[in-house]
Amino acid sequence: MKQVSAKLHVSTQVTAADLAKAKAAGVTAIINNRPDGEEPGQPSAxxxxxxxxxxxxxxxxxxxxxxQYSLDEVRAFQAAMSAADGPVLAHCKTGTRSASLYAIGEALDGRMSRDDILSLGQSLGLDLAGAVRWLDANSNN
Structure with missing residues (x-):
């Protein structure tokens, strides 16, 4: 798990054992950002x-x-985080999609700049340039 904010951690694909470890670390909710069947052997939603x-x-x-982010997915991610009673673990294949959804939402709501997004990605070892490209392409959102 990589800590993104006080409330959010991201990770690669999780297993049931990973979920138990996350709970032991204080996580209260999981957000799965992977489509089913993306990769052979991946646990289903x-x-x-x-x-x-x-x-x-x-x-x-x-x-x-x-x-391929959409505004609806960004807002659904934010709603799931808001609904959680405590720390959240969001996961996808590498953690990049989950961190990008968070960063796009933070930027849209004025809590993060494009430069902040790139810095966050560097600190996490994730390439969040796609989030910045999405914001540039969807600047009227």
Missing amino acids: AENAAAAADLGLGYSHIPVAPG
């Missing part, structure tokens, strides 16, 4: 939702294709 429920964790599935 239903499998991870069941594992999260068994642990008493909140769970949201907001599937996003790599680099």
Whole structure:
């Protein structure tokens, strides 16, 4: 898990064992940003939702294709984070989509600049240039 903010951590694909470790670390909710079937052997959203429920964790599935963010997905991500009673773990294949959804929302709401997004990506070891490109292409949002 990489800490993005006081409330958000991101990670690569999680397993049921990873969810148990996340709960032990204080995570209260999971956001899955991977479409089902993206990669062979990937746990399905239903499998991870069941594992999260068994642990008493909140769970949201907001599937996003790599680099193809929409305003609706950004706002759904923000809503899932707001609904969580505590720290959230968002995951995708590398953590980049999850961090990008967060950064786009923060920029749209005036809490983060484009430069802040790139700095955040560097600090996490993730390339968030796609989030900046999305903002540039959708500046009227």
